[in-house]
Amino acid sequence: MLNRREFISKSLKGTTGLIVISIVPIGLSACSNKELSLDTDSMVNLGPLTELNKGIFPKKVPYKVNIKDAWTEQKMEGFVYINKTFEDNNLLILSPICTHLGCVVGDADEKLQKEGIRYYCPCHGGQYDEYGVNVGGPPPRPLEMFSPYVENGNVYISILNPTVR
Ligand code: FES
Numbered sequence: 374m375l376n377r378r379e380f381i382s383k384s385l386k387g388t389t390g391l392i393v394i395s396i397v398p399i400g401l402s403a404c405s406n407k408e409l410s411l412d413t414d415s416m417v418n419l420g421p422l423t424e425l426n427k428g429i430f431p432k433k434v435p436y437k438v439n440i441k442d443a444w445t446e447q448k449m450e451g452f453v454y455i456n457k458t459f460e461d462n463n464l465l466i467l468s469p470i471c472t473h474l475g476c477v478v479g480d481a482d483e484k485l486q487k488e489g490i491r492y493y494c495p496c497h498g499g500q501y502d503e504y505g506v507n508v509g510g511p512p513p514r515p516l517e518m519f520s521p522y523v524e525n526g527n528v529y530i531s532i533l534n535p536t537v538r
Contacts (some may be wrong), residue, residue, distance in 0.1 A: 377525060383425040384498070386405060386504070387468075393470045397511055399525050400500060403483070405478070409530075409535065411522060411524070413443055413522075413527075413529045415438070415439070415440045415442075415474075416438070416522070416531050416532070417436045417438045417529065417530050417532045418436070418438075418527050418528070418529055418532075419434055419436060419453070419466070419527075419528045419529070419530060420434070420527060420528065420529075421527055422464075422523055422526055422527070422528050423524050423526065425455060425464060425528055426464070430455065430456045430457050430503075431454050431455060431456035431467075431491060431503050432453075432454070432455055432456075433451045433453075433454055434452060434453055434454075434455050435450070435451070436450065436451060436452065436453065436532070437449070437450040438450070438532060440532075440533065449532065452464050452469060453466040453468060453469065453519065453530070454466075454469060454492070454505070454516075456503055456504060457507075458504075459504065462527070464521055465504060465505070466518055466519040466520075466521055466530055467505040467517070467518055467519075468512075468516055468517040468518065468519065468535045469516070470491075470516070470517065471494040471496065471512055471516075472499075472507065472512045472513060472514045472515065472516060472517070473494065473496070473497060473499050473501050473510070473511045473512045473513065474496060474497070476494050476495065476496035476497075476499075477494075478492040478493060478494045478495075478499065478501060478516070479492065479493060479495065480492065480493070481493035483501065485525050489502055489503075489508070490502065490509065491503040491510060492516070493504070493505075494510065494512065497510060498510040498511075499511055499512040500512075501515070501516055505518065505538075514537070514538060515538045516538075517535035517536060517537055517538065518535060518536050518538060519531070519532070519534075519535055519536065520536060
């Protein structure tokens with residue numbers, strides 16, 4: 374889990390930083406010594422961290438969000454998959470969009486799950502393990518992931534800004 378400072382630092386690296394740069398100044402208080410904060414209005418609120426940490430992993434978490442800029446407002450809904458990272462037990466938030474040609478991946482059937490394949494893409498048979506790593510079929514890379522940002526106990530993600538692995 375990243376704190377504000379780590380989140381901003383990580384987000385500003387590479388091309389993914391471009392989108393974050395556009396939202397960061399909204400939350401900044403100029404010439405202030407206060408810690409940086411992000412405007413969470415257009416971010417997906419996945420709910421309280423305490424709730425997300427409960428239950429059986431991996432799990433599917435639905436969301437709804439209104440993404441606004443100066444001219445447009447876009448309603449979106451969907452879901453992410455959440456697992457715990459193997460190394461440090463933090464939340465691993467995965468996009469369900471297949472990295473082959475963009476279909477939505479679902480749960481693999483029981484037989485495949487016994488073989489370690491957790492997610493299956495119905496379009497061309499792409500296979501991913503429980504951490505979203507591509508393990509079979511045409512997907513060229515793992516499922517993309519989101520860096521969580523925690524504010525007031527809630528976990529936010531920038532849904533239009535996943536991280537390519
Ligand atoms: S779009 Fe998923 S395997 Fe082709």
